[in-house]
Amino acid sequence: MAERKGNITVNTNDILPIIKKWLYSEHDIFIRELVANACDAITKRGTLARTLNQEIPVGKILISLNKTNKTIKIQDNGIGMTESEVEKYIAQLAFSGAKEFIEKLEKEGKSSEGDDIIGKFGLGFYSSFMVSDKVSVETLSMTEGSTPALWTSEGSTEYTFSDSEKSEVGTTITLHVNDDSTEFLDAWKMGETLRKFCDFLPYEIAVLDEEKVTYPTKEDGTEDKTKDALPNEPTVINETTPIWKRDPKDLKDEDYINFYRSKFPMDQEPLFWIHLKIDHPFTLDGVLYFPKINQNRPFNESNIRLYAKQMFVTDNVKNVVPEFLSLLKGYIDSSDIPLNVSRSSLQGDPTITKISNYIVKKVAEALKKLWLNDRAKFEAIWPDSGLFIKYGCISDTKFDELMRDKIIFKNSEDKYVNLGEYKESVPQDYREKLGDKVIYFEKDKSDISLKQQLLSEGVHTIETDDYIDPHFMQHVEAKKIGDKTITFTSIDSEIANVLGTENATEGDLKIKDLFQSILSPLAKDEDKKETKEENPFGATGGLEIEVQNIKNGTSPAFFKIDEQMKRLNKMTQQMGGDASFPIKKTLVINPSNPLIQNAFKLHEKGEKKELVEKICHYVEDLAYISSEGLKVEQRDQFVKRSQDLISDLTNFAL
Numbered sequence: 001m002a003e004r005k006g007n008i009t010v011n012t013n014d015i016l017p018i019i020k021k022w023l024y025s026e027h028d029i030f031i032r033e034l035v036a037n038a039c040d041a042i043t044k045r046g047t048l049a050r051t052l053n054q055e056i057p058v059g060k061i062l063i064s065l066n067k068t069n070k071t072i073k074i075q076d077n078g079i080g081m082t083e084s085e086v087e088k089y090i091a092q093l094a095f096s097g098a099k100e101f102i103e104k105l106e107k108e109g110k111s112s113e114g115d116d117i118i119g120k121f122g123l124g125f126y127s128s129f130m131v132s133d134k135v136s137v138e139t140l141s142m143t144e145g146s147t148p149a150l151w152t153s154e155g156s157t158e159y160t161f162s163d164s165e166k167s168e169v170g171t172t173i174t175l176h177v178n179d180d181s182t183e184f185l186d187a188w189k190m191g192e193t194l195r196k197f198c199d200f201l202p203y204e205i206a207v208l209d210e211e212k213v214t215y216p217t218k219e220d221g222t223e224d225k226t227k228d229a230l231p232n233e234p235t236v237i238n239e240t241t242p243i244w245k246r247d248p249k250d251l252k253d254e255d256y257i258n259f260y261r262s263k264f265p266m267d268q269e270p271l272f273w274i275h276l277k278i279d280h281p282f283t284l285d286g287v288l289y290f291p292k293i294n295q296n297r298p299f300n301e302s303n304i305r306l307y308a309k310q311m312f313v314t315d316n317v318k319n320v321v322p323e324f325l326s327l328l329k330g331y332i333d334s335s336d337i338p339l340n341v342s343r344s345s346l347q348g349d350p351t352i353t354k355i356s357n358y359i360v361k362k363v364a365e366a367l368k369k370l371w372l373n374d375r376a377k378f379e380a381i382w383p384d385s386g387l388f389i390k391y392g393c394i395s396d397t398k399f400d401e402l403m404r405d406k407i408i409f410k411n412s413e414d415k416y417v418n419l420g421e422y423k424e425s426v427p428q429d430y431r432e433k434l435g436d437k438v439i440y441f442e443k444d445k446s447d448i449s450l451k452q453q454l455l456s457e458g459v460h461t462i463e464t465d466d467y468i469d470p471h472f473m474q475h476v477e478a479k480k481i482g483d484k485t486i487t488f489t490s491i492d493s494e495i496a497n498v499l500g501t502e503n504a505t506e507g508d509l510k511i512k513d514l515f516q517s518i519l520s521p522l523a524k525d526e527d528k529k530e531t532k533e534e535n536p537f538g539a540t541g542g543l544e545i546e547v548q549n550i551k552n553g554t555s556p557a558f559f560k561i562d563e564q565m566k567r568l569n570k571m572t573q574q575m576g577g578d579a580s581f582p583i584k585k586t587l588v589i590n591p592s593n594p595l596i597q598n599a600f601k602l603h604e605k606g607e608k609k610e611l612v613e614k615i616c617h618y619v620e621d622l623a624y625i626s627s628e629g630l631k632v633e634q635r636d637q638f639v640k641r642s643q644d645l646i647s648d649l650t651n652f653a654l
Contacts, residue, residue, distance in 0.1 A: 003162050027181060030127040031190070032197035034074045034173055035061060035205060036311055037125060041078025041171060042203050045142055048079060059203035062234060063194070066210045067185045070177045072131075077170040080141040083149040083161060090125055090137065090151065128173065129155045131181035138164050139171040187212070191237055197312045200242040200331075206234035242310065244285045244331055248275040260289055264329060268292040271381040274366045276332070278358060282351055286332035288363070293327070293384045307333040319352055321359060324392040324399075332359075357398065364402035371406045379416045382408060390472045404481050407472070409462035412441070412455045417462070419476075419486060427458040430498060436485045439494050440464045440473070447626040449555040450491045456552065459498060461491050470567055492560045492627075495550065496588075502549040508591040511600050512547045515589055518616040519543055543620075544586040556593040557623045560586045587623060595619065611652070614645045 042059035049056045057077055064073040081089065128135045133154060140148040148164035166172070183189050187209040198205055212232040215223040243251065243259045260270050269292070276286040288304070302315035303326065310333060320332065336351050367389065370378045390407060393400040408416040417425065419438060426434055441451050441461040451461050464473070473488040480486070520543040565583040589596060599615040602608050621638045624630050630638055 003160060027130045028184070028193045028196070030130050030175075031063075031074075031184070031193050032311065033124040033127045035063075035194070035198050035201065038074060038076035038078060038171070039201055039203055039309075039311075041076055041080070043078075045077070045079040045169070048142065061203055061205045062208060063190060063205065064208045064210050065185050065187055065190060067182075068211060070182065070185065072175040072177060072184060072190075073172055074175075075170065075172040077168065080146070080169045080171055081137075081139045081149065082141045082143065082146050083151075085141065086137060086139065086149055086151045086161075128175050131177055131184060132175040133178045134176040136174045136176075137171060138166050138174070140164075140166045140169050142169045187235075191235065194237045199238050199312070200240075200245075200307065200310045200333075201238050202240050202245075202310055204236055204240060205238045206236045208232060208234040242331065242333075244275065244277075244287045244333055245310070248277065251275075256287065256289075259287075260329075264289075264291070267329075270329075271384055272366075272370065272377075273330070274362055276359065276362055282334065282336040282354060282358075284332065284334040284336070284355055284358065286330060286334075288325075288328045288330035288332075288359075290381065290385055291327070291329050293387070303327070303329040305331050306337070307331060308337060309333070309335050313337070320356055322356060322392070322396055322399075324388050324395045325359065325363060327388040328363075360392075360396055360399050361402075363392075364399050367403060367406060378406075379408065382416065387468055390468045394471055394475045400475075400479070401481060404476075409440075409464065411460040411462060412451050413460070417460075419462075422460065422462055425460050430457070430459055433498060434459075435487075437487050437489050437494065438462060439491050439498070440469075440488050441491050442466065445628045446491050447555065447558040447623070449626055450495050450558055453550075453552065453554055454491065454495060454498065457499065474567070490561070490563055490566065492558055492588075493563050496548050499553070500551045502551065504547055504549065504591075507600070508547045508549060511589060511591045511596060512545055514600060514603055514612075515587070515616055515619075516545050518613050519587065519620055520545060544584065545589065546586055547589045547591050549591055553590045553592065555590060555623075555626065556595045557587055557589050557619050559623050559627050560588050587620060589619070608648075608652070611645075611648050614641060614648065617641055618645055 038061045039059075042061075046056045046059070048054075060077055062073075062075045064075065065071075066073075134152065135155075136150060136152040138148065138150045140146060148166035150162040150164040150166075151159060152162065153159040177185060184193070187207055191207050194205060194207065209232055214232060215225050216227045218224045243255060256273050256275075257269055260267070260273075270289040271292055273287055273289045276284055276288065278284050291303075304317050304321055305315045306313045306317050306320060317332065318326075320337065321328075334355060337355065367378070367385075386408070389403055393403055393407065405418055405420060408418050409422070411417050411422065411425070422438060439454070439459070439461045441463050443463050443465055445466065454461060464470075476486050477488065562584045569583050591597070591600075595615065596619070599612050599619075602615075603612045618641060621630070621634075621641065624634070625638075
């Protein structure tokens with residue numbers, strides 16, 4: 001065939017600037033586009049061969065690199081093309097009005113990423129010019145009687161057809177790499193790029209360094225360079241049948257675990273997993289793992305990778321997977337997710353909503369199944385899964401409806417219970433008193449002695465954290481499911497109501513006055529008005545003190561905090577407030593406690609005034625230690641006061 005020249009149908013003199021500016025933000029995308037085209041060609045050959053009752057060869061793609069020649073070859077054994085097909089599919093681009101359209105958007109100040117623009121012109125093949133000065137396509141069609149064709153272009157509108165001696169059906173694309181892109185001539189770089197985008201494509205992809213050779217091996221294991229060099233063997237890059245494309249019935253637990261280990265080698269074994277598979281009304285395959293959370297490692301939102309027909313698209317799946325599921329790890333593959341031509345972002349479409357709802361439903365169903373069939377395992381993974389399950393209930397109405405009654409807390413005996421089970425555990429004598437209330441105990445904050453006092457009466461509390469539970473409790477109170485109304489109340493504000501109190505006596509009121517005078521005395525300001533001195537241990541405005549003779553109470557004192565102020569303070573902190581919202585703390589004194597009684601008797605006798613003061617301060621310190629603990633600046637004072645108190649008591653005893 002004599003050499004023939006032609007021109008690409010395009011309304012601009014050079015397609016290269018358009019491609020470089022408007023098509024893709026990252027140059028490594030070119031290999032994804034060319035390999036994707038090769039995969040399509042292999043698939044088409046198989047489909048046509050079946051209709052013609054012809055033998056179907058095993059599909060293969062070979063990437064050959066040559067640094068000396070500065071070439072990258074992408075070779076496939078797909079359907080191939082005739083010269084007329086090359087001209088139709090590659091040369092004659094529907095570029096009508098492209099330049100004018102781009103200029104119009106630039107004048108309007110639109111984003112230079114140009115995703116929507118490129119979605120109109122089908123430029124996948126031309127991504128090769130992002131890294132090349134010249135590109136050639138040598139191809140032979142599987143159509144009987146076809147002759148090979150060689151098409152060459154240097155990125156302008158002009159191209160050349162030449163004779164070719166290609167004898168095997170398929171296509172070889174040769175890129176003459178420009179000086180700015182020589183990194184892709186490195187076998188390691190090319191392998192990493194292919195693993196990024198093509199690690200699960202259905203046909204074998206191999207990389208060959210044409211210049212690398214090996215030598216026969218001597219008996220001692222070293223190379224024998226006196227012998228003729230052997231050509232380097234291609235390295236296979238991908239796994240053609242990923243786990244999510246296999247039938248779950250054919251898979252064992254170890255298959256899922258081994259796959260997870262290979263993809264997340266730094267992680268501990270997953271807690272459990274979900275295999276996604278649906279064909280209607282959309283197609284979707286995938287596997288999602290529930291990882292064991294490592295508190296010492298930063299959270300990574302790119303844990304779930306999205307594929308389209310086994311080709312990697314993005315690890316930014318916010319539009320497909322709800323935010324609360326971003327703690328999961330795994331892979332989702334769907335050919336129905338709408339993408340722009342650069343595949344760099346997802347486009348709005350009702351299908352995405354359907355897919356998202358399906359994933360949420362499958363996750364909830366898997367958790368529900370585990371709850372019903374293996375409660376022990378459900379509880380065992382709760383420390384790692386509880387955070388995102390509660391977050392899911394807050395974030396997603398459907399998930400909330402499915403999972404609300406599966407939310408569990410530790411009770412006073414460290415056993416997991418859901419809210420319904422907690423309510424059932426309330427002794428009959430206290431049910432009317434508690435009504436719809438659930439008493440919670442803040443981990444590392446609430447006074448543990450109060451929990452023990454309630455437990456001695458058979459009344460449990462649930463343990464809450466300081467991170468997600470304040471939000472979850474607000475959510476449950478605001479949005480009830482069915483006719484279940486629940487009100488959460490902290491143990492310090494509820495214990496007196498539950499256990500009951502005896503009427504304050506004259507002596508009880510004197511005890512209050514004693515502690516008030518020592519811990520939060522009245523001072524005179526400049527206008528001679530009585531004000532409470534600011535207590536360094538209490539809230540701004542001085543320390544509030546009251547006496548409550550709680551029935552069967554054992555602790556000398558505890559702190560009570562206003563429930564609404566406590567919640568507002570937590571919300572302020574979690575929203576990034578620089579300072580804590582000032583909250584009202586009340587020191588509740590138990591006048592029947594022996595320590596309180598003894599201090600009061602010494603006071604009544606007018607003896608050991610300093611000792612009485614030290615005991616009162618010590619009672620306050622104990623209340624802090626029993627709840628949220630002492631701050632750094634308080635510890636030194638506590639140690640000094642404890643030493644002084646013990647010294648006085650031992651001297652007094654002697």
